[in-house]
Amino acid sequence: DHGAAVLVALLAVLKRGKLYVVLDASYPRDRLEAMLGDSGAKLIVTESSNLALARQLSGGAAEVIDCADVDPSLPDGDLGVYPAPDSLAPLLYTSGSTGQPKGAMHTHRNVLVDVRNLTNGWCVTDKERWLLHTSVSFANSVRTIYSSLLNGGSLYPYDIKKTGFAALPQWLLANEMTIARTVPTTFREFMGTLKTGQIFPAIRVLSVGGEPLLRADLDYFNEHFSPGCVLAHALGPTECLTVCWALIPHGTQITESKLQIGYPLEDKDVLVLDESGRELEDGAVGELAVKSRYISLGYWRDPERTKAAFLPDP
Numbered sequence: 346d347h348g349a350a351v352l353v354a355l356l357a358v359l360k361r362g363k364l365y366v367v368l369d370a371s372y373p374r375d376r377l378e379a380m381l382g383d384s385g386a387k388l389i390v391t392e393s394s395n396l397a398l399a400r401q402l403s404g405g406a407a408e409v410i411d412c413a414d415v416d417p418s419l420p421d422g423d424l425g426v427y428p429a430p431d432s433l434a435p436l437l438y439t440s441g442s443t444g445q446p447k448g449a450m451h452t453h454r455n456v457l458v459d460v461r462n463l464t465n466g467w468c469v470t471d472k473e474r475w476l477l478h479t480s481v482s483f484a485n486s487v488r489t490i491y492s493s494l495l496n497g498g499s500l501y502p503y504d505i506k507k508t509g510f511a512a513l514p515q516w517l518l519a520n521e522m523t524i525a526r527t528v529p530t531t532f533r534e535f536m537g538t539l540k541t542g543q544i545f546p547a548i549r550v551l552s553v554g555g556e557p558l559l560r561a562d563l564d565y566f567n568e569h570f571s572p573g574c575v576l577a578h579a580l581g582p583t584e585c586l587t588v589c590w591a592l593i594p595h596g597t598q599i600t601e602s603k604l605q606i607g608y609p610l611e612d613k614d615v616l617v618l619d620e621s622g623r624e625l626e627d628g629a630v631g632e633l634a635v636k637s638r639y640i641s642l643g644y645w646r647d648p649e650r651t652k653a654a655f656l657p658d659p
Contacts, residue, residue, distance in 0.1 A: 346370060346394060347504040350412055351481050352490065354390045359453075362426040364433040366448065368402070369482040370395045371506055376446065377402055380438050383448060383646065430454040436645055437484045439583045448645030449484075449584045456491055458639040459586040462610045463492045466592070467524070467550050467577065471497030474547075476517070476525040478503045484583040485555065489526050505531070510538045517545050526552040529562060536565040546571045554579030554590070558604040567596060580606045584641040584654070588613050613637045622656060 351367070358365040366384045368377050381389075381402050389409045391399040399409045428434075434453045438446040463469060475493040477500055479485045493500040501520055503513065513535065517525070525548050527535075532553050551566060551574055558578050566576045572595045579590040591607025609615050614636040617625045625631045636658065643651035 346392065347478075347481065347506070348502050350392050352500065352502070354412070355481070355490070358390070359428070359434060360424060360426070362424075362428045362432070364436055366436040366438065367480075367482040368399075369480045370398060371480070372482065376441070379446060380448075381407070383438075383446075384436060385646070428453055430457075433642075435487055437487065437583050437641075438482070447647060447650060449641040450643060450645055451487075451586070451641055455586060455639045455641070456487060457495075458612060459488055460492045460495055462587060463488055464496055466590070466610070467575075469496050469498070469524075473498035473523045474521055475500050476503060476522045476527075477501060478505050478527065478531070484581070484586070485526065485528070488581070488587060493524075510535050514539065514543060514545075517548070521547040523547055524550045524552070529553055529556040529558055532562065532565070536562075536569065539569055541568075544569050544571060549574050550577055551575070552577040552579055552590075554581060560599055560602055560604075563593070563597065563599060563604060566593075570595060572596065578604050578606060582635075585613070585635045585637065586639070588635050589615060612639055 355365055355367070366380060366386060368380060368389070370377075387407050389399045389403055389407050390412065391409060392412045396409070396411050403409055431452045431454055433450055434456055435451050437449045437451060439449065440446065469492060473493060473496065475489055475498055477486065477489050477493075479489070481490070490500065492498075501522065503516060505513070522545070525545075548570060551570060553562070553576065563576070566574075570576075574595050576593040576595070576597075577590050578593060579587055581587040587610060589607050589609045591605055593604065616634045616636055617629060617631040618634050619625055619629075619631050634656070641655070643655050
């Protein structure tokens with residue numbers, strides 16, 4: 346479930362030098378079966394509330410461990426396992442909006458570069474208090490989890506699916522969140538529940554990405570957040586993690602219907618290609634391609650789709 350236990354499990358898997366894929370219990374059964382079957386996982390770590398589901402999904406093909414059964418007296422020191430920077434860490438499945446979900450393979454180095462870019466771009470410190478409301482199975486959560494913990498900050502899971510929006514305003518205020526990351530659809534739903542003049546003075550970075558941001562979203566930002574807050578409009582496909590963003594100061598006004606997506610981050614380049622894969626000149630219409638040393642290694646156990654999507658440097 347969405348809470349501390351899943352975060353402990355992720356860190357335990359990485360500490361052992363293994364890679365992980367997160368199965369969100371609230372996801373549709375067919376998606377969970379597809380992710381588990383495609384990943385070929387041999388071990389499922391779960392908690393008592395989801396133990397029956399984990400066993401059903403496993404069908405005997407994978408061992409199932411209930412966190413409640415782990416002996417708390419076991420040693421928790423250094424295991425002497427040190428994964429190489431280019432070894433796999435998270436296996437992140439795409440949404441499946443264009444077909445079957447694909448498992449994007451990411452390395453420790455990719456995650457660390459993403460953390461570095463957020464740390465530098467948002468001036469992150471160990472005093473930050475981060476909201477984690479998106480599913481831990483969603484690529485967006487990778488940036489939140491490791492950007493908070495590796496900077497010594499605090500991470501606060503909030504389960505919107507179970508709790509809803511009604512209690513969220515008071516929860517954000519009471520816990521003095523400083524960084525909130527979300528997606529436009531959720532942001533609009535939440536903003537629609539707020540009273541006129543209600544603001545969140547402690548939040549200094551509001552990151553909203555994954556879909557286009559509209560002028561009305563900017564109006565919400567200006568109304569409900571403090572003058573010192575920055576709106577980070579980000580683009581980050583599952584295969585690439587964060588590619589670019591626009592850092593928009595509070596009080597900004599636009600005449601266009603949508604906000605621009607900003608500029609590529611360090612070590613990420615964005616190209617516009619024609620149908621044959623040749624780079625186009627500025628202003629031409631084509632397909633966006635991301636060029637970087639820090640993108641997915643490809644799709645897990647899918648060489649054909651990897652070859653089609655991950656191209657040689659033009």
